[in-house]
Amino acid sequence: MTAVLLPDAPVSVASDLLGPIEVPAAACYDFPDGLPGFEGARRFALVPAGREGLFWLQSLDAGALVFLLADPFRCAAAYEVELSPADREALGAAGPDDVAVLAIVTLPRGDGDAPSVNLRAPVLLATAARRGRQVVRSDDRYGITEPLSLD
Template sequence: MHIQTKFHGELNIQPNQTWNFPKGVPGFEDENEFALLPIEGNHTFQVLQSTTIPDIAFIVANPYTIVDDYSFNIDEPTIDLLEIDNEQDVFVLGVLSLKEPFETSTINLQAPLIFQSNTNKAKQMILNDNTFSMRHSIGTQVTATEGQA
């Protein structure tokens, strides 16, 4: 499948490389199919790219590499929607808001992206507590070039 992307130009991806968001992403409820794309030379961040609208792309990262004590429980509706049977089949990413200078960028810990690797389904789950912020500073814990080979 050929897709146009915001940061990578035109790409050919396989259908098994896409993630289905059955309910879309908050603010983009009609967008149900996304691809996770690497950022060349960087193993910390990825791009969550809509497969239909090039301008819908989010920079995402594993929140556990940014916040040591990050934890939450996945709610039952999300478990049911994503068909989660085993926690080993799940991974979590957070959406970043990039700023200048880069160290002032933030990650949304209040609405993690939950991915179920066996079904290729995903959902952005809104947490119902204020333990973590929507705009948690990434500070100097992660740099733009971390993970370069």
Template sequence: MHIQTKFHGELKIQPDQTWNFPKGIPGFEGEKEFALLPIEGNNTFQVLQSTQAPNVAFIVVNPYTLFESYSFDVDEPTIDLLNIQQEQDVFVLGVLSLKHPFETSTINLQAPLIFQTKTKKAKQMILNNSTFSMRHQIGTLTAEKGGN
């Protein structure tokens, strides 16, 4: 399948690269299918690209790489929607908002993306936890991890 992308132009993708978001993503409810694409030369960040709308793409990262103590419970509606049976069938990504300089970039820790690897379904789950911010600065997270 060929798709037009925001950052890579036209790409041929494999079915195993696509994820179904049954309810879309908040603000993009009409977009139900996304591809998770690598960023060449970068193993940390990826692009979550709509397969239908070239301009709908998000830079995503495993939030635990930046914030080791990040923790939350997946709510029952998400468990049911994604048919989650086992913890090892799930992985989590966070949406980044890139800025210059990079340390001022932010990650949305308040609404993680939950991916179920067996069903290939995903959902952005909104947390009701004031500990986490929608715009948590990457520089702060890097400092927490002991780097700079």
């Protein structure tokens, strides 16, 4: 049996990076397929990162699993994402306006390295259904390590 989250009820999250936090249940998303490489983690909270256009995607299943996400439209003005009918159905989205699009950020590992953003595999969040998925696109218009300025 799965617990039902009430939209206004806070959810306690034990994050290794962010510390113990509480988020509204409306900020929690179910990823039925997990994320590529992390299929076992299926519940995440979207947490503002303190800078406009940046968010933490914190796993509710594993405190050490957290991703930094960026608004790809702020990174690449001409960025486009076409939602297939299969994407909309898997997300339970009524239409494209019900879907938020974010991109996973890779932070620099050393001095002189720059952050990058994965525009080829956006994270899609159906805001009403509170369901998410990462979609890996086959076209090469966008790369997996596009430069990103965090200034």
